[in-house]
Amino acid sequence: MKDENQSSTELKIFEAAREIFQSKGLEGARMQEIADKAEINKSMLHYYYRSKEKLFEKVYQLSIIKLIPQIASLLNEEIPLEQKLQNFIEKYLELIKHNPDIPLFVLHEMNKNPGRMKSFMLNEIGKKVQPFLNQIREEREKGNTVDLPAEQIMANIMSLLIFPFIGRPVFQVIFEMSEEDYESFIEERQKWLPDFIVQMVIKQ
Known part of the structure; x- marks a missing residue:
């Protein structure tokens, strides 16, 4: 169950980040905005991705x-x-x-x-x-x-x-x-x- 919840959270982060990065680019995006879009708190977002740049690279690659x-x-x-x-x-x-x-x-x-x-x-x-x-x-x-x-x-x-x-x-x-x-x-x-x-x- 823990793995399923983790996968679900990562998917929500990815989809939220992709939408915001694609519309605003790396410079215009904010981690708080991505967290709000993914319906998680900012601390959890940083747990999965330590920086906006790391998250961007993931979205960019996938x-x-x-x-x-x-x-x-x-x-x-x-x-x-x-x-x-x-x-x-x-x-x-x-x-x-x-x-x-x-x-x-x-x-x-x-x-x-x-x-x-x-x-x-x-x-x-x-x-x-x-x-x-x-x-x-x-x-x-x-x-x-x-x-x-x-x-x-x-x-x-x-x-x-x-x-x-x-x-x-x-x-x-x-x-x-x-x-x-x-x-x-x-x-x-x-x-x-x-x-x-x-x-x-x-x-x-």
Whole structure:
């Protein structure tokens, strides 16, 4: 029973910390806020994690480092470009819909801790993206894609995928969206965005 209670407490801490770190970053988060969110006292939080930095590293390792390479690996499937685009966009949107603060978290960390994020991005994403960029270049040479460099095509795709999550506060203000309205907005994008991006990249 003690082990079960300990596991339950650790899970509550992890989930509370992940939510707060993803929305506020390392610098903006407070241990008291995490303790309150996990419904424990601050002393117990420090019993499990002696510092905010230790807790952040745990969240960073179990959440961000696992999820982002999972997304990047979708680009390495050995399938035709059109099908790959469709699969990648659908799976990406599904993953991010359940972790909507991750793009903003990554952006925040790139500004606050550029060395750590640069190394991670290079090793876990940069190398995995290269085969996809090469596939776009090959298809462009065959005349099967729009006449743009692979890097520009990739930037266009990522802008359409990421910005609605990074720009969530802006959208909610200018479109007068509640939380429910925003969720409906994202679900609507999930329906048409894969086909839209395929049509944007593949020459019809």
